[in-house]
Amino acid sequence: MNTRSSSAVIPHVRQRILDAALEEFYTAGFHAATMRTIAKRAGCSAANVYNHFDNKDELLVEILRAASDEQFTATRNALRKAGAAPAEQWTAAVVAHSLYTARNQRACLVANTELRYLDEVDRKRVVGSRDAQEHLFVTIAEAGVAGGDFDVPHVHQAVTAVLTMCAGIALWYRPDGPLSAQAVADSYGVYALNLVGYRPA
Amino acid sequence: MNTRSSSAVIPHVRQRILDAALEEFYTAGFHAATMRTIAKRAGCSAANVYNHFDNKDELLVEILRAASDEQFTATRNALRKAGAAPAEQWTAAVVAHSLYTARNQRACLVANTELRYLDEVDRKRVVGSRDAQEHLFVTIAEAGVAGGDFDVPHVHQAVTAVLTMCAGIALWYRPDGPLSAQAVADSYGVYALNLVGYRPA
Amino acid sequence: MNTRSSSAVIPHVRQRILDAALEEFYTAGFHAATMRTIAKRAGCSAANVYNHFDNKDELLVEILRAASDEQFTATRNALRKAGAAPAEQWTAAVVAHSLYTARNQRACLVANTELRYLDEVDRKRVVGSRDAQEHLFVTIAEAGVAGGDFDVPHVHQAVTAVLTMCAGIALWYRPDGPLSAQAVADSYGVYALNLVGYRPA
Amino acid sequence: MNTRSSSAVIPHVRQRILDAALEEFYTAGFHAATMRTIAKRAGCSAANVYNHFDNKDELLVEILRAASDEQFTATRNALRKAGAAPAEQWTAAVVAHSLYTARNQRACLVANTELRYLDEVDRKRVVGSRDAQEHLFVTIAEAGVAGGDFDVPHVHQAVTAVLTMCAGIALWYRPDGPLSAQAVADSYGVYALNLVGYRPA
DNA sequence: CATGAATGAGAGTTCATTCAT
DNA sequence: GATGAATGAACTCTCATTCAT
Numbered sequence: 001m002n003t004r005s006s007s008a009v010i011p012h013v014r015q016r017i018l019d020a021a022l023e024e025f026y027t028a029g030f031h032a033a034t035m036r037t038i039a040k041r042a043g044c045s046a047a048n049v050y051n052h053f054d055n056k057d058e059l060l061v062e063i064l065r066a067a068s069d070e071q072f073t074a075t076r077n078a079l080r081k082a083g084a085a086p087a088e089q090w091t092a093a094v095v096a097h098s099l100y101t102a103r104n105q106r107a108c109l110v111a112n113t114e115l116r117y118l119d120e121v122d123r124k125r126v127v128g129s130r131d132a133q134e135h136l137f138v139t140i141a142e143a144g145v146a147g148g149d150f151d152v153p154h155v156h157q158a159v160t161a162v163l164t165m166c167a168g169i170a171l172w173y174r175p176d177g178p179l180s181a182q183a184v185a186d187s188y189g190v191y192a193l194n195l196v197g198y199r200p201a
Numbered sequence: 202m203n204t205r206s207s208s209a210v211i212p213h214v215r216q217r218i219l220d221a222a223l224e225e226f227y228t229a230g231f232h233a234a235t236m237r238t239i240a241k242r243a244g245c246s247a248a249n250v251y252n253h254f255d256n257k258d259e260l261l262v263e264i265l266r267a268a269s270d271e272q273f274t275a276t277r278n279a280l281r282k283a284g285a286a287p288a289e290q291w292t293a294a295v296v297a298h299s300l301y302t303a304r305n306q307r308a309c310l311v312a313n314t315e316l317r318y319l320d321e322v323d324r325k326r327v328v329g330s331r332d333a334q335e336h337l338f339v340t341i342a343e344a345g346v347a348g349g350d351f352d353v354p355h356v357h358q359a360v361t362a363v364l365t366m367c368a369g370i371a372l373w374y375r376p377d378g379p380l381s382a383q384a385v386a387d388s389y390g391v392y393a394l395n396l397v398g399y400r401p402a
Numbered sequence: 403m404n405t406r407s408s409s410a411v412i413p414h415v416r417q418r419i420l421d422a423a424l425e426e427f428y429t430a431g432f433h434a435a436t437m438r439t440i441a442k443r444a445g446c447s448a449a450n451v452y453n454h455f456d457n458k459d460e461l462l463v464e465i466l467r468a469a470s471d472e473q474f475t476a477t478r479n480a481l482r483k484a485g486a487a488p489a490e491q492w493t494a495a496v497v498a499h500s501l502y503t504a505r506n507q508r509a510c511l512v513a514n515t516e517l518r519y520l521d522e523v524d525r526k527r528v529v530g531s532r533d534a535q536e537h538l539f540v541t542i543a544e545a546g547v548a549g550g551d552f553d554v555p556h557v558h559q560a561v562t563a564v565l566t567m568c569a570g571i572a573l574w575y576r577p578d579g580p581l582s583a584q585a586v587a588d589s590y591g592v593y594a595l596n597l598v599g600y601r602p603a
Numbered sequence: 604m605n606t607r608s609s610s611a612v613i614p615h616v617r618q619r620i621l622d623a624a625l626e627e628f629y630t631a632g633f634h635a636a637t638m639r640t641i642a643k644r645a646g647c648s649a650a651n652v653y654n655h656f657d658n659k660d661e662l663l664v665e666i667l668r669a670a671s672d673e674q675f676t677a678t679r680n681a682l683r684k685a686g687a688a689p690a691e692q693w694t695a696a697v698v699a700h701s702l703y704t705a706r707n708q709r710a711c712l713v714a715n716t717e718l719r720y721l722d723e724v725d726r727k728r729v730v731g732s733r734d735a736q737e738h739l740f741v742t743i744a745e746a747g748v749a750g751g752d753f754d755v756p757h758v759h760q761a762v763t764a765v766l767t768m769c770a771g772i773a774l775w776y777r778p779d780g781p782l783s784a785q786a787v788a789d790s791y792g793v794y795a796l797n798l799v800g801y802r803p804a
Numbered sequence: 805c806a807t808g809a810a811t812g813a814g815a816g817t818t819c820a821t822t823c824a825t
Numbered sequence: 826g827a828t829g830a831a832t833g834a835a836c837t838c839t840c841a842t843t844c845a846t
Contacts, residue, residue, distance in 0.1 A: 013830080013831090029232065029317065029318060031230065031232030031233055032232055032318070034814085034815065034816080035815080035816060035817080036814090036815085036816095044830095044831075044832085045831065045832045045833075046816085046817085046832090047817085047818080047819085047831075047832055047833075047834095048830070048831050048832065050816095050817070050818080051829080051830060051831070052830090055816075055817075056815095056816070056817095113314050113317075116230065116314075117230060117233070152391070152392070152395065153388045153391055154380070154388050157380070157385070157388060158388075158392060160369065160373060161366045161369065161389065161392050162366075163369075164365060164366055164368070164369025164372065165362045165363075165365055165366035165369070167365070167369070168361065168362065168364075168365025168366070168368070168369070171365065172361060179355070179358070184358070187354045187355050187358060187359075188362065190353070190354055191353070191359060191362050191396050194353065194395050194396045194397070194398050195392050195395045195396045196395070197395050214805085214806095235839080235840065235841080236840075236841060236842080237839095237840080237841095245805095245806075245807090246806065246807050246808075247807090247840095247841085247842090248806070248807055248808075248809095248842085248843080248844085249805070249806050249807070251841095251842070251843080252805060252806070253805090256841075256842075257840095257841065257842095415809080415810095431634065431719065431720060433632065433634030433635055434634055434720070436835080436836065436837085437836080437837065437838080438835095438836085438837095446809095446810075446811085447810065447811045447812075448811090448837090448838085449810075449811055449812080449813095449838085449839080449840085450809070450810050450811065452837095452838070452839080453808080453809060453810070454809090457837075457838075458836095458837070458838090515716050515719075518632065518716075519632060519635070554793070554794070554797070555790045555793055556782070556790050559782070559787070559790060560790075560794060562771065562775060563768045563771065563791065563794050564768070565771075566767060566768055566770070566771025566774065567764045567765075567767055567768040567771070569767070569771070570763065570764065570766075570767025570768070570770070570771075573767065574763060581757070581760070586760070589756045589757050589760060589761075590764065592755070592756055593755070593761060593764050593798050596755065596797050596798045596799070596800050597794050597797045597798045598797070599797050616826085616827095637818080637819065637820080638819075638820060638821080639818095639819080639820095647826095647827075647828090648827065648828050648829075649819095649820085649821085649828090650821085650822080650823085650827070650828055650829075650830095651826070651827050651828070653820095653821070653822080654826055654827070655826090658820075658821075659820065659821095806846100807844105807845100807846085808844105808845100808846095809843100809844090809845090809846105810842100810843080810844085810845105811840105811841105811842085811843085811844105812840105812841100812842095813839105813840090813841100814838105814839090814840090815837105815838085815839075815840095816836105816837095816838095816839105817835105817836085817837090818834105818835085818836080818837105819832105819833105819834090819835085819836100820832105820833105820834100821831100821832090821833100822830100822831080822832085823828105823829105823830090823831085823832105824828100824829100824830095824831105825827100825828085825829095825830105
């Protein structure tokens with residue numbers, strides 16, 4: 001009966017707006033989503049959205065930045081727990097990345113299709129952790145090649161290929177499909193390890 | 202001095218409109234592209250676009266359908282010239298698919314990002330050759346696995362992974378980059394062959 | 403029954419929009435006037451206004467620029483017909499200026515109250531002839547003082563006083579009032595001649 | 604350490620809001636000024652403004668009424684100190700009126716440009732002392748004409764001309780300009796005396 | 805084929821104002 | 826007194842599309 005418990009059940013408006021925006025961006029696309037439909041889904045007036053966010057772009061920025069950061073964090077955490085061998089690091093990174101993509105399918109799809117609609121300034125606020133993440137993958141792959149574990153042409157390009165492959169999960173994955181997110185991620189780990197020409201000793 | 206020769210220099214309006222639309226869809230996205238900017242780029246009035254196409258959706262449909270069909274054709278032609286072994290077929294298909302993607306980067310990017318904005322009816326007019334193409338890849342991969350050439354979990358899913366990986370080329374490839382389209386396609390052929398766990402006999 | 407004669411009766415849309423805008427700016431003020439009310443008064447849709455003018459500011463600019471230019475022209479024409487003596491020039495200028503103000507009361511009132519709402523760029527497009535006009539008055543007044551016909555402190559300031567006095571006509575003059583525009587203008591000519599301390603030889 | 608001394612330093616909210624409103628009305632105009640910017644300038648929330656004033660109109664009314672009353676009072680005080688002769692009364696009134704206008708430039712400008720945005724009821728609450736003031740000027744001018752000191756056509760109209768001329772001071776006067784408020788007011792006294800055709804005996 | 809003019813629908817955004825706290 | 830959150834109404838401006846010519 002107190003404020004805390006009720007707020008535990010119905011999330012605060014700000015979060016409800018973000019959730020609604022993600023849903024709308026996902027189903028309709030950024031441009032086709034309207035502040036009015038977002039607001040209605042969030043259960044408030046369109047005007048009130050502007051009490052919490054500067055404008056429509058800001059909604060997209062917040063959503064994408066949060067997703068990017070979380071995904072990066074997930075990957076780094078996985079790496080910390082994995083063995084030091086390049087193959088283990090590589091697989092751990094790909095699996096974690098894929099797992100996050102499958103589990104946050106909406107946000108990841110939006111990130112891959114709507115990022116382009118942000119202006120230069122806002123895009124920079126989002127792509128930071130994306131670039132860092134890519135750099136992480138490149139480092140691991142290069143270590144693998146240098147150590148003779150991997151054998152693949154154009155390492156950097158291979159990393160790009162793997163990352164877009166993983167991002168693609170967001171295009172088709174459904175939680176109620178035949179494979180669990182974990183199963184999908186695991187197989188993508190295998191694909192990626194194969195892709196870089198890993199040959200067990 | 203005949204019509205044909207003049208049309209060889211300045212393409213007919215219909216084609217100019219399609220070219221303009223592709224360019225606008227590519228740079229601005231389907232929703233942000235306006236009939237006016239498309240028309241201006243094509244060098245005619247907005248009203249005149251409607252003398253050649255039913256509506257804005259139709260422009261997207263035409264562009265995507267043509268690209269899909271051409272890509273499918275390119276892939277089938279490559280398969281006809283390739284050896285019968287699964288590895289050869291698989292590589293030929295991936296290379297052809299990738300090559301088309303790199304060489305038609307704009308259309309392929311639009312196909313992957315804007316297809317969702319078509320309604321059910323129009324989307325069906327486009328996805329036919331896409332599905333056929335996917336089916337082709339699946340058939341080859343399954344043959345490879347059945348014959349023991351390939352070793353990969355969840356074949357169908359692996360094909361999806363490969364196709365999204367190839368589609369990703371459209372996201373970053375630039376004709377004036379360090380690698381030629383052919384070089385990129387060749388390395389993607391290697392990636393794909395690795396990915397399915399190919400082991401030369 | 404032909405197009406020409408009908409267009410002679412009902413002015414073209416562009417002019418109807420300008421007329422409507424002036425009326426709305428006059429009665430409601432620039433900010434309170436809406437594109438919808440302007441359009442409705444002009445007998446077209448709000449959207450169509452944008453086929454003829456870039457935006458709301460442009461409406462104000464066009465109205466004010468035309469009024470400024472016409473007023474300047476009226477003053478210069480009057481000067482050409484007047485005698486060379488400073489008193490004659492001065493009176494002619496003031497009377498012409500006042501006459502225009504009374505006869506174009508709406509435009510002049512809008513010019514004096516709404517000019518401030520234009521941004522720097524647009525304001526410059528309007529104030530050119532205003533400044534030129536002021537310079538004209540100053541030149542005449544200074545000649546009068548130099549020749550001993552006028553005797554007034556701070557000549558430039560006196561000109562400003564006269565011009566604001568004349569502009570004030572737009573605040574209260576009504577065509578159906580007791581005095582004709584010409585009668586009002588004539589008496590303002592007297593006021594202005596008195597004001598600069600004219601003493602007939 | 605008591606309330607009075609502290610209020611001497613930081614004025615009470617009500618006054619801070621009025622000051623802020625005047626500043627905003629002056630720089631942006633009544634319609635463009637928002638309750639939020641006014642509140643921010645006053646250092647409180649927009650909602651709090653409504654604890655002190657009924658609505659936005661009320662802010663304008665309060666400002667204009669105070670200014671009108673003060674100006675009227677200033678004029679009457681000046682008249683009491685001046686000699687009885689029409690020329691002395693007339694000059695004293697104009698100088699006092701001008702002086703107030705220069706010294707309260709912002710309020711006077713707002714009074715002359717934004718009064719029109721008040722509805723009938725509110726406008727009446729403001730124009731009372733304006734009308735009274737005009738009546739005062741007319742009385743003096745008519746006495747001057749009746750006594751043969753002044754010679755000017757359409758006395759009432761001449762008064763209007765003088766009052767708008769004085770009001771114009773608010774348009775251009777700046778405290779840091781070349782002339783002091785007193786100097787400006789004095790020369791406007793001369794202009795006005797000239798204007799009514801004063802001939803020293 | 806081609807166009808300028810026209811429009812209904814709707815988008816993002818703002819704002820004066822209210823109200824629970 | 827004071828506030829943050831909320832809202833209905835309205836505004837400027839855009840856009841796909843139509844139509845007379």
